[in-house]
Amino acid sequence: MAPRLVTDIQLVDRLTGLFRQVGYDGASLGAIAAATGLQKSSLYHRFPGGKQQMAAEASASVIQEFAGSVLAPVGSEAPLHERVTAIAANLDGFYDGGARYCLLDMLSVGDPGVDAASNLAAAAMAWISVFATLAREAGADEATARARAQDAIAAIEGALVVSRVTGDRSAFTRAIDGLAERLLGASGS
Amino acid sequence: MAPRLVTDIQLVDRLTGLFRQVGYDGASLGAIAAATGLQKSSLYHRFPGGKQQMAAEASASVIQEFAGSVLAPVGSEAPLHERVTAIAANLDGFYDGGARYCLLDMLSVGDPGVDAASNLAAAAMAWISVFATLAREAGADEATARARAQDAIAAIEGALVVSRVTGDRSAFTRAIDGLAERLLGASGS
C-alpha cells in the first residue's frame, strides 16, 4: 500500500474548512479534491460513503474540537467567570472574529444526509448543554439555564449570519464580549 | 401572446418560498419549475438572466414585503411599545414561529450572484435601520441603537439556525417575545 499523502486528521480538517466556507452544495467533489490535495477517486477510497460521509465525519470532528478544545475550560478549576471568559476567547478564535462561519449553519443548508444532520444536532445539543451548565453554576434554575444557553448560541450564530450578509462583524464581537453577562446573568459572576 | 398562467407576483412569491426552504443551490431549475408551475424555458422567458436573476428578484421582493408589511408599524401613530409589539407579531407570522427560515441566511449560502447578494445586504441594512429608529425613540444614542438593532436581528437569525439544526423552536419564540426589551432597553418603553 502506498503511503498516505494526507493524514486522516489533515483530511477531515480541510474538509471542515471547506464546508464552513462554501456549505455542503458549494463543496463539489472537484473543489474538495483541490482543497485536500487528493483526487476524487482517492477521496472515495477514504470515504466509501461518498460526499455524505465526508460531511458526516467533518461534522463529527467539530463535536470533538468543540468539546475537547473550544469548550474545554468549562471543566477547569478556575472561577466561573474566568472559565466563561476563556471560552469566549476560544470562540473568538474559532470563528476568527466573525470571518469564519459555523458548520451548524453552512452544513444544514442542503442535504448532507442523515448522519451529518444528526451529528450537527448532537453538536448543537452538546454546546447548549455546556453553556447551560455554566448558567446553572451561576445560580439559574434548569429552565432558565437552558434558555440562556440557547440564546447565547443564537446570538453568536445570528451574528455570523449578519456578518456574512453585511460584512459587518461588530455584532459578532458584541456577542462574544457579552457572553458572560448573557450566560451568568446581568449581575456578573 | 398567450396569457400569463402565473402572475409576476405569484411567481416571485413561489420563488421566495422555495429559496427560503432549500437555499440557492438546493433550488434546482427542475424544482423551481415544479414549485412555480412553469416549464424551465418559460422561466427563462420571464427571467432572461437565469437563476441568478430569479434570486435577485426574490431577494428584492423581500425588501418590499419587509418594509411595506412586516416592519410597517414602525411608522404608525401608536405608542412606541405597541409598534414594537405589532412588529414582533408580524415577524412571528413571517417566520411561522421559527418553522420558516430567513432568505438572508438561506440565500447567502452558495453563489446567488452579485445582484442578489447586494439585495440581501440592502435588506439587512434596512431592517437594522428600522430597528435602530425604534431604539432611538426609546432614548438610546445612535451607536447604542444600532447595536441593539443588530443584536435583536442576530437573536432572531440565530434562533432560526438553532431551530433548523435541532428542531427546537423555543429560542425563536423567546427572541420574538423579548424583542421589545432588547430594542427599547430593560426599562421597557
Next chain:
DNA sequence: GTCTATACGACGATAGAC
C-alpha cells in the same frame, strides 16, 4: 407566453492500472 426537445458542461460516483 408556454411548451417539447435538446445542447452541453459539471456533478457524484466507479473501474481498473500502478
Next chain:
DNA sequence: GTCTATCGTCGTATAGAC
C-alpha cells in the same frame, strides 16, 4: 493508497414549434 479515465445523471441554459 493514489492515480487516470470514464460512466450515467442532473445541472443550467437554448432552440424552435405553437
